[in-house]
Amino acid sequence: MHKKLLIPGPTEVGQEILSEQTRPMIGHREKEFAEFYGGITSKLAKFFELQPDCKPTVTTSSGTLWFDIIGRSIVKQKALVCVNGAFSQRCAQTIASCGKTADVLDVEWGKAVKPEVIAAKLDGGNYDTLTVCHNETSTGVRSPIAEIGKMMRKEYPEVIFAVDAVSSMAGDRTLPSEFGCDIVFGSTQKCFALPPGLAVALVKDRAIERAKQVPNRGAYTDLVDIFEFEKKHQTPFTPNISLLYALDRRMDLLLQETYAKVYQRHLDMANYTQKWAKQHFAMFPEAGAESITVSCIHNTLGKNVKELNQKLAEKGYMISGGYGKLAEKTFRIGHMGEWNLAGIEEVIGLIDQIWGL
Numbered sequence: 624m625h626k627k628l629l630i631p632g633p634t635e636v637g638q639e640i641l642s643e644q645t646r647p648m649i650g651h652r653e654k655e656f657a658e659f660y661g662g663i664t665s666k667l668a669k670f671f672e673l674q675p676d677c678k679p680t681v682t683t684s685s686g687t688l689w690f691d692i693i694g695r696s697i698v699k700q701k702a703l704v705c706v707n708g709a710f711s712q713r714c715a716q717t718i719a720s721c722g723k724t725a726d727v728l729d730v731e732w733g734k735a736v737k738p739e740v741i742a743a744k745l746d747g748g749n750y751d752t753l754t755v756c757h758n759e760t761s762t763g764v765r766s767p768i769a770e771i772g773k774m775m776r777k778e779y780p781e782v783i784f785a786v787d788a789v790s791s792m793a794g795d796r797t798l799p800s801e802f803g804c805d806i807v808f809g810s811t812q813k814c815f816a817l818p819p820g821l822a823v824a825l826v827k828d829r830a831i832e833r834a835k836q837v838p839n840r841g842a843y844t845d846l847v848d849i850f851e852f853e854k855k856h857q858t859p860f861t862p863n864i865s866l867l868y869a870l871d872r873r874m875d876l877l878l879q880e881t882y883a884k885v886y887q888r889h890l891d892m893a894n895y896t897q898k899w900a901k902q903h904f905a906m907f908p909e910a911g912a913e914s915i916t917v918s919c920i921h922n923t924l925g926k927n928v929k930e931l932n933q934k935l936a937e938k939g940y941m942i943s944g945g946y947g948k949l950a951e952k953t954f955r956i957g958h959m960g961e962w963n964l965a966g967i968e969e970v971i972g973l974i975d976q977i978w979g980l
């Protein structure tokens with residue numbers, strides 16, 4: 624039996640979207656492709672309410688490519704990387720592996736990254752780039768990016784501010800205009816509810832200008848090249864056209880639903896899940912920093928999540944254990960993408976039955 628996924632990615636993809644991928648191929652240097660791909664980026668610009676100085680692009684890659692792009696094309700010498708979980712840690716490692724200095728601002732797992740601690744570290748540190756993870760999927764923590772962005776624009780306008788919104792973009796609010804950031808990126812297997820294999824990034828012109836000053840940008844990681852091709856509504860290398868068909872359909876559905884309603888739907892699912900979690904367990908994130916796309920629950924009752932998943936599988940569902948060092952201590956329910964409140968209520972009802980809560 625197919626198990627519907629409530630893990631924090633990949634998430635459930637409906638048949639309508641899966642079917643889009645069976646459409647015939649077109650040449651990626653043909654006019655037909657440019658019209659099609661230009662349509663997708665226009666829909667992205669509309670959905671994310673982009674100002675003229677901020678441009679969308681789609682890479683055939685998972686989200687991690689954007690750690691490499693930042694390391695190769697954005698950081699001149701020294702980045703401050705805020706680390707409050709496993710994915711932001713990977714960001715720091717990736718930037719360092721590109722031969723740049725990646726100073727880590729360590730924040731306790733479960734806590735959000737706050738503007739004051741960033742400011743204290745940036746002061747006199749000669750940083751050219753800052754990275755923050757909006758939605759740390761490993762801990763279910765959502766950091767106050769808009770507040771950080773406001774501080775950055777006011778106090779450190781010369782620092783390029785890049786945001787990992789891999790597990791929140793197209794679910795939570797991630798508008799670049801609200802975030803005050805220069806780059807924000809997400810992966811399609813999360814809130815976009817598509818198969819894995821594409822990443823969406825929204826990039827300010829000033830980040831592209833920065834990239835022009837950075838040597839040795841590589842090939843796949845060359846941000847300047849990516850946006851040179853965007854001018855022709857093309858990608859520098861052969862894209863996954865089948866997934867682009869699926870993304871095109873997804874953008875139609877998201878636009879139909881509207882940005883505000885997509886956000887509200889995710890908020891409703893998070894509120895329901897977290898109210899239930901607090902009744903029986905505790906939330907792992909500090910109060911006020913709970914993600915609205917993935918609930919990371921402190922397993923205070925020491926329940927066996929593997930056994931739960933075996934029983935849920937018989938009903939056609941799957942949730943997630945904790946990530947990395949939090950494997951035993953927490954479990955996670957992903958409520959993103961195509962899920963709605965009724966679906967979450969049903970699955971939580973089943974968990975109640977199985978665990979006798």
Ligand SMILES: Cc1ncc(COP(=O)(O)O)c(C=O)c1O
Pocket residue numbers: 632685686687688710711756758759760761787788789790810
């Ligand atoms: C917050 C965050 N950043 C980065 C990544 C890496 O993204 P991908 O698996 O699409 O490469 C993930 C994956 O789960 C994530 O949750």
